[in-house]
Amino acid sequence: MKGLSINLLLDATTPLADVTAAGPLSGMSVLEQLLFSLILIVILGGGLAIINLSSTMVRLQQARLLAETNPELIKEAGLENLIKPTPWWQELYRRFTDTVPVEKEADIMLDHNYDGVRELDNNLPPWWKGVFYLSIAFAPFYLYFNHFSENAASSQERYVMEMEEAEDEVKAFLATQKNAIDESNVTLLADADALVNGGLIYKTKCAVCHGQAGEGGIGPNLTDAYWLHGGSIADVFRTIKQGVPEKGMIAWKNDLRPRDMQEVASFIKSMAGSNPPNGKEPQGELYTEAAEDQASK
Ligand code: HEC
Structure with a gap:
């Protein structure tokens, strides 16, 4: 479960x-x-x-x-x-079940007759009665131990414990997932594969608004040093993930996997300073990489 x-x-x-x-x-x-x-x-x-x-x-x-x-x-x-002659284990079995031999069944036959199905008035099997009495004897101890003594955890406590355990398991599991990337741990990727992949995502999903070369259009210019929502890799990742819905920038977290968002964010950062033709005028605040490097060191 x-x-x-x-x-x-x-x-x-x-x-x-x-x-x-x-x-x-x-x-x-x-x-x-x-x-x-x-x-x-x-x-x-x-x-x-x-x-x-x-x-x-x-x-x-x-x-x-x-x-x-x-x-x-x-x-x-x-x-x-x-x-x-009946061996001892069969005798033991008979005693534990207290069954009536077939030839004597007529003695305990009830007179109900349900469309030919008749009913025998057997005794309760002794093994069953034994278990029943044992459970009655066990009940007071169980009740005391679980509900009145301090020894056992209450349902509430057990629930909390299990939730904590499950949380730990989820964390441990997520740690093994390469997709467990978020604003707090995202890093800038520089390898060619990642940037090619990021570029593909950009061309298919982002270029309509930000321009084929990032020069801007409906959305801002992504190649200049000015940013509305911050220019660090973490900022860019967060903007892509959460979007700015009220300004027309979709939140991409449901369409892109964290790894994809990291790649496209890295691709955008790689376009910095490319100065494409027809660049949209800068918007937002100047962001310098040095400031971030200082901050992160
Ligand atoms: C429907 C148009 C549209 C699409 C598609 C779109 N964006 Fe945007 N994007 C915008 C708008 C508009 C803004 C400016 C939001 C604002 O004014 O705050 C923006 C802002 C941004 C910013 C922040 C820029 C800054 O100056 O801080 C980034 C980064 C960004 N988009 C990346 C992407 C990526 C990556 C994709 C594709 C996965 C994408 N966008 C797709 C419209 C779009």
Whole structure:
């Protein structure tokens, strides 16, 4: 379950592949996987036991019929071990279940008859009664321990604990994701791949408003040293991510992955000073890289 909740908590921009690449079991801890396998084995075993039981019942019925009609054939049919005197474990089983032998069932048959289905008035199985009484005896201790003593965490405390655990897990998970980039840790990329990719994003999504070469248009000139919302890589990243919706600049956080926004922000920074033709007049405040370098050192 925890695995699932983490996936749901992921930033919506995490590429689907990162989440779905994990198989159905990979979200489980080792313990959960063990438990899961155990449950499977129990279910399988139960199925086999039922098949075995029904075939034994059929053979038992055969043996009984033969015992009444033709006892010497029993051995021939290989059924003699079925009608030997009851071994001790079967006796024990009978005591634990307190079942009435088939031949005596008529004594406990109720007179209801539901379209041919009749009901036996069996005793409650002793094993079941034992568990029932044990649980009654256990209840006061449990109540005391969980609700009145200080030993156990309350549901509220356990909830808080689990939320904290889950938060830690989310953090640990996000730390392993290369997409976990935000304004606080974004860095300027300089490698060719990143800039080519950033340039592609710019051409398809941004150039309509900011010009093919960043000279500006509906949006401001991105190649000059003047910025409305700050010119550091973190500022540019934040502007792209959050947008300035009231001024016509979309928030891109739902369309672009953090890594994409980092690449396009780096691409924009790489256009600085390129002085394209028809540049839009500077807007905002002068931003100098030196100031940022000083600040970040
Ligand atoms: C629909 C037009 C439009 C599109 C498309 C658009 N922008 Fe903008 N952008 C604007 C406007 C308008 C502003 C100015 C906002 C203001 O006046 O505060 C702006 C401002 C900005 C700024 C801040 C500039 C400064 O001076 O601080 C950056 C950075 C920016 N856009 C990057 C992008 C990127 C990257 C893309 C593509 C992913 C993009 N924009 C797509 C219209 C657009």
